[in-house]
Amino acid sequence: MEIKARALPNASIDSAYRLTDRELSRDQAAPGAGTSDTSYWSIALEVRQVLYSGGGVKNALDAQKLARESALLELQGVINTALLDVRTRFYNVLFMREQTKVQEENVRLLREQLQTAKNRFNAGASSNFEVLRAEVAVANAQPSLIRARNGYRIAIDELRQAIGYSNPRMESARKLPEFVGTLDFTPVSYDLQDALRTARDNRPELQRLEKLEKAREAAVKVARADYQPDLSVVGGYQFRKNNFSDRFNDSLDGWSIGLESKWAIFDGRATAGRVAQARSRLNQAKLLTSESTLAVEVEVRRAYSSLQEAAELAESATKVVEQAEEALRLADARYAAGSATQLDVLEARVSLTDSRNNQLQANYSHNVAVAAMRKAIGQADPFVMKP
Numbered sequence: 001m002e003i004k005a006r007a008l009p010n011a012s013i014d015s016a017y018r019l020t021d022r023e024l025s026r027d028q029a030a031p032g033a034g035t036s037d038t039s040y041w042s043i044a045l046e047v048r049q050v051l052y053s054g055g056g057v058k059n060a061l062d063a064q065k066l067a068r069e070s071a072l073l074e075l076q077g078v079i080n081t082a083l084l085d086v087r088t089r090f091y092n093v094l095f096m097r098e099q100t101k102v103q104e105e106n107v108r109l110l111r112e113q114l115q116t117a118k119n120r121f122n123a124g125a126s127s128n129f130e131v132l133r134a135e136v137a138v139a140n141a142q143p144s145l146i147r148a149r150n151g152y153r154i155a156i157d158e159l160r161q162a163i164g165y166s167n168p169r170m171e172s173a174r175k176l177p178e179f180v181g182t183l184d185f186t187p188v189s190y191d192l193q194d195a196l197r198t199a200r201d202n203r204p205e206l207q208r209l210e211k212l213e214k215a216r217e218a219a220v221k222v223a224r225a226d227y228q229p230d231l232s233v234v235g236g237y238q239f240r241k242n243n244f245s246d247r248f249n250d251s252l253d254g255w256s257i258g259l260e261s262k263w264a265i266f267d268g269r270a271t272a273g274r275v276a277q278a279r280s281r282l283n284q285a286k287l288l289t290s291e292s293t294l295a296v297e298v299e300v301r302r303a304y305s306s307l308q309e310a311a312e313l314a315e316s317a318t319k320v321v322e323q324a325e326e327a328l329r330l331a332d333a334r335y336a337a338g339s340a341t342q343l344d345v346l347e348a349r350v351s352l353t354d355s356r357n358n359q360l361q362a363n364y365s366h367n368v369a370v371a372a373m374r375k376a377i378g379q380a381d382p383f384v385m386k387p
Contacts, residue, residue: 003064007057009049017041042240048260054228055221063218066211073208080204080375082162087371089159094183095364096152099357103145106353110138113345130342137346152176183363185314188370192304195377199300202378206296209289216282223278226271229263296376303369303376310366317359324348324355 018040050057114134120126156176160166200206235257242250264271331348334340373379 003057003060006050006053007061009047011045011047013043013045015041015043039246040241040243042238044236044238044240046234046236048232048234050230050232051259052229052231054225054230056225056228056230059218059221059225063215063222066215066218070208070211070215073204073211076204077208080378084371084375086159086162088368089155089162090179090181091183091364091367091371093152093155093159093179094181095360096148096155097179098183098360100145100148100152102353102356102360103141103148106349107138107141107145109349110134110141110346113342113349114138117342125338126342133342133346137349183360183367185318185363185366187311187315188307188373190304190307190373190377192301195300195304195373196297198379199296199377200293203296204378205292206289209285209292213282213285213289216278216285220275220278220282223271223274226264226267226274229261231259231261234258234260300373300376303373307366307369307373310362310369313362314359314366317355317362321352321355321359324352328352 020038020040022038114131114137117126117130117134121128121131153176235255237253237255239251239253242252244250328345328348328351331340331345335342335345
């Protein structure tokens with residue numbers, strides 16, 4: 001708006017009132033007038049329109065337009081970063097929720113194992129040592145469950161901070177919300193070359209720097225415009241006091257119109273300095289574009305590698321959980337038949353718990369890696385409106 005005002009007609013009203021000592025006014029009176037004027041007033045309306053400025057106004061408008069588009073692209077980049085943060089924290093909530101369930105299931109199974117050991121001891125089929133071992137196993141599982149529940153509460157608060165949600169009602173401060181969704185593993189594939197090309201075309205950070213670079217080019221032309229003369233049309237209407245009369249009806253009024261031009265033949269190389277500064281900013285913008293392009297490519301490659309790693313870990317963890325569940329089933333059957341010890345069953349349960357936790361961690365990492373990949377290549381969200 002400020003730059004656009006230079007291209008539009010500018011109108012101003014200038015007014016003045018002056019009171020002068022009589023001694024000074026006597027010297028200013030016209031010979032033979034017989035009177036001296038001690039007061040003066042005037043009201044003038046002036047309209048000015050720039051006709052030519054060496055391209056300075058046009059290039060300044062272009063630069064500001066590009067700067068505005070650059071700011072909007074910067075906003076889009078902030079939105080994409082915020083979305084990645086929300087996704088990551090949401091997946092963390094799901095991860096901690098499922099991990100809490102795994103620990104709760106582990107404690108439940110260990111308590112069943114403790115009850116079985118007590119029943120066998122009461123029946124005389126085992127010693128008190130197995131009961132003590134089962135009690136120790138239950139006690140050792142409690143800290144992991146407590147940490148998982150606390151981690152779940154913290155993850156919810158971090159998500160609440162990420163989405164900017166504030167609940168002023170104190171009565172619901174202890175309530176935990178319910179979240180819809182699961183940490184499922186859905187394979188997603190990307191081609192690295194296509195991803196790099198998409199990132200260079202779609203990342204708002206790079207688009208912003210391209211706009212900024214063009215704006216700096218226009219700024220160089222704006223600085224060079226000071227080498228050229230400017231031309232403006234000026235017109236106005238003036239209403240002022242008659243110097244030889246104090247009567248309002250004797251006031252003078254009239255209009256005027258003309259052309260004004262200014263050309264700085266030599267300004268002490270001030271214009272040259274401004275041009276050098278503008279060119280320096282343009283070179284800095286070009287270097288920043290190159291640096292940011294390289295950083296985006298590295299980010300895409302890192303996200304692509306992390307996605308591959310997470311996918312392989314998730315596939316492997318799924319198979320390990322199936323094997324651990326089968327191993328626990330066989331250990332329970334053998335223990336019931338008396339061909340396996342209680343230690344075998346406990347080891348199988350610990351392995352199953354570790355396998356499930358590893359699967360959750362792998363699924364969490366995969367979902368986060370997919371979100372990071374989408375952000376790295378600048379993949380737009382269909383539900384997010386463009387600013």
